[in-house]
Amino acid sequence: DQQVKQNSPSLSVQEGRISILNCDYTNSMFDYFLWYKKYPAEGPTFLISISSIKDKNEDGRFTVFLNKSAKHLSLHIVPSQPGDSAVYFCAASEEGGSEKLVFGKGTKLTVNP
C-alpha cells in the first residue's frame, strides 16, 4: 500500500523549459511535504517543502504546489538546467510532528542541453 506515489518514473525536458514533477498521496493525515533531489551514489538533498496550510511555496527556480482536496502536489522547475538532471523524491509526514517521512519511488529528470 503505497501512500506516496510518483507515477512517472522518468521525465525528459529541454534546457530552459519548465519541468513539472507530480506526486499523489493517499493518507489524509499527511500535513507536511518535502521534495528531495538525489544524484547517483549520493544521499538525498532537501530542495523545498510545503505545509498543508499553504497551497504554494516558492524558492528561486523551484515552486511546489499543493492541492489538498486532490491529494496532489507538484514541483515546478523553471527554467530547467542540465544540472537539474537527477532523481526527485516526494516525501510526506503526518501531522503531530511525526519524524517519519514516507517517500515516493522517485522520478528521474533528464534536462537536455
Add this chain to the structure above:
Amino acid sequence: NAGVMQNPRHLVRRRGQEARLRCSPMKGHSHVYWYRQLPEEGLKFMVYLQKENIIDESGMPKERFSAEFPKEGPSILRIQQVVRGDSAAYFCASSPLFGGQGMSLAFFGQGTRLTVV
C-alpha cells in the same frame, strides 16, 4: 562543518555474516534517522534515535536488525546474519530539530551500499 559521515561507503558480506553501518551526525544535530532504499524503490524509514535513546523503531524488521546512538561515538545500524534481501543502500540523516519540519533542516549522508553475496 563536516556533513553527515557514513562508513563504509560499500560493504560486501556473505550470507550469515554481520554488517555494521556507522553514521556520524553533523555537529550540533541530536536527531538521527536511518532509512533503507531497496533497488528501484523509495527510501523507507527504519529508526529514529536520539543520544542513548531509541525513539521510534517502527520501521525496523523485528529480527536481526538493531540500532544504537551512544553518548559518545557514531550511531550504529547492525544487521545480524545477513540475507540477500538485505542488499540495499542504507542512508543516515541528522537533524537539529524533531518532526517533519525538522527534516527540512536535515542532511543525509552518502549512504552505505550493502551487498550480500
